[in-house]
Amino acid sequence: MNLKNKVVLITGASSGIGEAMAKKFAQEGALLALTARRKEILDKFIKNLEVKTRAASYKCDVTNIDEIKNVYRQVKIDFGKVDIAVLNSGVSFRSSIKDFSAEKAKLIFETNVMGIINFVEVLLPDFMNERNGVIVGVSSLADSRGFPKSGFYCASKAAATIFLESLRIELKPYNVKVITVRPGFVKTPMTDKNEFFMPFLMEPEKAAEIIVKGIKKGKKRIQFPLAISLAVRFLRIIPDSIFEYLASREPVPRK
Numbered sequence: 001m002n003l004k005n006k007v008v009l010i011t012g013a014s015s016g017i018g019e020a021m022a023k024k025f026a027q028e029g030a031l032l033a034l035t036a037r038r039k040e041i042l043d044k045f046i047k048n049l050e051v052k053t054r055a056a057s058y059k060c061d062v063t064n065i066d067e068i069k070n071v072y073r074q075v076k077i078d079f080g081k082v083d084i085a086v087l088n089s090g091v092s093f094r095s096s097i098k099d100f101s102a103e104k105a106k107l108i109f110e111t112n113v114m115g116i117i118n119f120v121e122v123l124l125p126d127f128m129n130e131r132n133g134v135i136v137g138v139s140s141l142a143d144s145r146g147f148p149k150s151g152f153y154c155a156s157k158a159a160a161t162i163f164l165e166s167l168r169i170e171l172k173p174y175n176v177k178v179i180t181v182r183p184g185f186v187k188t189p190m191t192d193k194n195e196f197f198m199p200f201l202m203e204p205e206k207a208a209e210i211i212v213k214g215i216k217k218g219k220k221r222i223q224f225p226l227a228i229s230l231a232v233r234f235l236r237i238i239p240d241s242i243f244e245y246l247a248s249r250e251p252v253p254r255k
Helices: 016-027 039-047 065-079 102-112 114-130 151-174 204-217 226-237 240-247
Strands: 007-010 031-036 055-059 084-087 134-138 177-183 221-224
Touching (some): 016 204, 031 039, 039 055, 055 065, 065 114, 084 114, 102 114, 102 151, 114 134, 114 151, 221 226
Parallel strands (some): 007 031, 084 134, 177 221
């Protein structure tokens, strides 16, 4: 897929993988519709873009469906359409049973799951009518099992992955492509909070390069790095008793 002059909408574009993807898409000649809750950061990012391309920023909370509808309406006014929607917004909180909070769970699910679903709702009518479009949902390799203190996050990413898989099958007759992105550990403000050692920690620029390359190739699933992908595949098939034993061991602290 040639990305030149494609209109790419990215949620959660103010930092981390979202910001790095925006830079990479700009290098490919794409037109950028960038959304985040912090519009001022997006404005500064656009101003400092080394590769000049048409780009616009929009304040958007992916948990607010009315705000999403208004933003999508404005994007269509500004750009005419959306060719590729990268639904990247995500949050995570490490939470043990000692500080268990349903409010944290609600925020994680509303962002990581409903944030994708809300945007899909507004995209589908146009994509299906035009029989064209690409939906890229950012999940995680953490969707494989329920890791301790990350139950809310793992469950939300598992839900996102399953939803995207179902959507991919249903939209195939409409020529609308659905891509699931499953990264391992990527250095972002979200992972900076982790107190444990993260193997194969990747810079966001490298992650963005892999994702954009996968989109150009039309992959259904983009998962990386290979070592972590193989590890979680192994964890998925081992007996529950072995997984529970391994997962209950204290993680190696960061140095």
